[in-house]
Amino acid sequence: MAVNVETLDKLERKITLTLPVATIQSEVDARLKRLARTVKMDGFRPGKVPINVVAQRYGYSVHYEVMNDKVGQAFASAANEAQLRVAGQPTITEKEGAPEGELAFDAVFEVYPDVKIADLSDAEIEKLHAEVDDSAIDRTLDILRKQRRTFAQRALDAVAQDGDRVTVDFEGKIDGEPFQGGKAEGHQFLVGEGQMLKEFEDAVRGMKAGESKTFPLAFPEDYHGKDVAGKQADFLVTVHKIEAAHLPEVNELLAKSLGIADGTVEGLRADIKKNLEREVKFRVLARNKNAVMDALLSKAELDLPKASVQAEVARMIEAARADLKQRGIKDADKAPIPDDVFRPQAERRVRLGLVVAELVRANNLQAKPEQIKAHIDELAASYEKPADVVRWYLGDRQRLAEVEAVVVENNVTEFVLGKAKVAEKTVSFDQLMGQAA
Incomplete structure (x- = not known):
């Protein structure tokens, strides 16, 4: 019937x-x-x-x-x-x-909607390209050297300067009253690296071991400690020790300590370049993928199922609560999170999912087994034991499904870029990293 x-x-x-x-x-x-x-x-x-x-x-x-x-x-x-x-x-x-x-x-x-995708040939997409230059390799080398720096105590008459590690006692008061988190003994930090608020660093810079100083400090309005945010405090700081940093030389010893097989500086720079190029590739792909998805949404016409949007909102709220719980927030599972906070993002996700699914169906853009394997191999390549990472992915159905979803998105990206009006744009390594941040 x-x-x-x-x-x-x-x-x-x-x-x-x-x-x-x-x-x-x-x-x-x-x-x-x-x-x-x-x-x-x-x-x-x-x-x-x-x-x-x-x-x-x-x-x-x-x-x-x-x-x-x-x-x-x-x-x-x-x-x-x-x-x-x-x-x-x-x-x-x-x-x-x-x-x-x-x-x-x-x-x-x-019911799920019918998805209509207009002609993609007049969609305009900016496609980024970036290269890893010598300056990017040099800056990465500096970071690696800083991670391996050693410290030696300065002379008693030396003054604290940028790059030094200082050991201090401090106590802050607001309106003459101590406050939580405003006091410490034997606290160490590196001058000039933003580990303390600027006024604190400015006060310590130029001090000698054994000296004390009182100075005012205005906490920013957006300071993470809500009890003191936007308030002015008076701090007493005493410097106990000043240590100068020593960075290792860029030589064969450093290369060997970083696991470079041939132990040469050239091999170290080549290894850094390979890793940076991998990072650049993923970031460029992510940026270009976002541009493609924006263009695809602008060419799609569909109604959104309320049930799907609500289910996505519920998933996002659950993920937010799990994140709060992981950060140690008390009663995170009961935190009142209104639906409206996530609704625009949920609507975009549902819309994009339906549009991508229709494009995949209509153009046979499903992930092929060899594509999935190649993507896993690429993800594993940066690890010390790639074979173990490959087994880790292949041993879990959900992890495989996540990789498959990424490969499908990559296929859709390539398909749309092949149809659309593409404007190629080369950006510097720094520009790319800044955009990603």
């Missing part, structure tokens, strides 16, 4: 389901009988509880389960027969006036 599908709104549909009462009761009786074989009740031996006693205790819950199962099966069957692509879960309510011996239900639900 044909299923009658009523259109309520753009994507909202309604169908009526009917179930024979006898079918429901038959299944309820069967489940109660099975339950009677194993249920334990005071005063009866296992398997000897009378069926009427079991029905009295468990009849309501079993009836509820059967109704849920049967209505769910009836809905799935009707939706399949009508060839409907259902988005989210239906809202099912019992309907009055059903024929005798039958139960009737209205199922209201949404």
Whole structure:
């Protein structure tokens, strides 16, 4: 029998389901009988509880389960027969006036939309390109040297300067009163590297070991400590020790300490360049992918299923709570997070997912096994034991699905770039890193 599908709104549909009462009761009786074989009740031996006693205790819950199962099966069957692509879960309510011996239900639900993608040939996309130059390699070498620096105590009459490590005691007061987190003893920090607020660094710079100084410090309005944000404090600081930094030379010793096989400076620079080029490739791809997705959305026409958007909002709120919990926020799972915070982003994600899925379907852009394997190999290449990383990816279905999704997005990016009006733009390494940040 044909299923009658009523259109309520753009994507909202309604169908009526009917179930024979006898079918429901038959299944309820069967489940109660099975339950009677194993249920334990005071005063009866296992398997000897009378069926009427079991029905009295468990009849309501079993009836509820059967109704849920049967209505769910009836809905799935009707939706399949009508060839409907259902988005989210239906809202099912019992309907009055059903024929005798039958139960009737209205199922209201949404379907996925038809996605129309306009001609991509006039879409304008800026495609970035970046190279790794010698200055980028030099700066990376400086970072590696700083990570391996050593410190030696300066002479007693030396003054603290940028790059030095100082050991200090300090105490701050606001309106003459100490505040939480405003006092420390034996605190170490590197001058000029932003580890302390600027006024604090400025005060310590130029001081000698054994000296003390009082200075004012204005906490920024956006300071992470909300109790002191925007307030002015007076600090007393005493410098106990000043140590000069020593950076290792760029030589064979440094190369060997960094695991370079041939132990040469040339090999070290080549290894840095290879790693930076890998990072540049991923960042350029991510930037170009975003530009493609923006262009794709501008060419797509579709209605959004409310159920899908709400489900995405719920996922994002759950992820936000998990992040808060990981940071040690108390009662993070109960944190009040309004839907509106994530709704625009959720709508974009759902829209993009539907548009990409349609483009993939229409143009056979699915991820091929060899593409997935190549992407995993590339991800693993920067690790010390690539084979272990490859096994880690291949050993988990969800991790593989995540890689597959990335490969599909890459395929879509290449497809759209092949159709659109592309303006090539070369940016410096620093510009690319700045944009990514």
